[in-house]
Amino acid sequence: xxxxxxxxxxxVLGMLQGIAGIAEDDVYGRVGEYVFEFNVSAWGWxxxxxxxxxxxxxxxxxxxxxxxxxxxxxxxxxxVIANFIWLPYQPVWAIVSIAVAIFVIWALCSEDSPPVxxxxx
Numbered sequence: 001x002x003x004x005x006x007x008x009x010x011x012v013l014g015m016l017q018g019i020a021g022i023a024e025d026d027v028y029g030r031v032g033e034y035v036f037e038f039n040v041s042a043w044g045w046x047x048x049x050x051x052x053x054x055x056x057x058x059x060x061x062x063x064x065x066x067x068x069x070x071x072x073x074x075x076x077x078x079x080v081i082a083n084f085i086w087l088p089y090q091p092v093w094a095i096v097s098i099a100v101a102i103f104v105i106w107a108l109c110s111e112d113s114p115p116v117x118x119x120x121x
Contacts, residue, residue, distance in 0.1 A: 003107035007058030014051025076104040
């Protein structure tokens with residue numbers, strides 16, 4: 001449950017980052033020469049899409065879907081990478097998002113309940 005709730009929170013935060021980037025280029029600071037320099041609107045679309053996926057997989061984790069656990073780990077790892085690249089634009093927000101995604105990975109990987117055999121609940 002912890003991982004599912006955190007994934008949904010991370011998804012909402014990502015959607016808010018995305019909307020802010022798409023709506024106003026003035027919300028985020030300008031970055032000089034940077035290897036991963038994109039237009040802020042492009043970063044907005046990236047964060048919006050990632051946020052939607054995170055929220056959907058978080059809902060899947062909360063509903064107990066089997067596919068959601070592995071997908072959650074993979075997508076949370078992708079969120080860590082995206083927010084690391086996003087650091088120059090919004091350092092505090094990116095670090096908070098990285099921390100939340102790491103907690104999600106930890107929660108999903110440390111689950112110690114045995115897998116349920118098909119047909120047995």
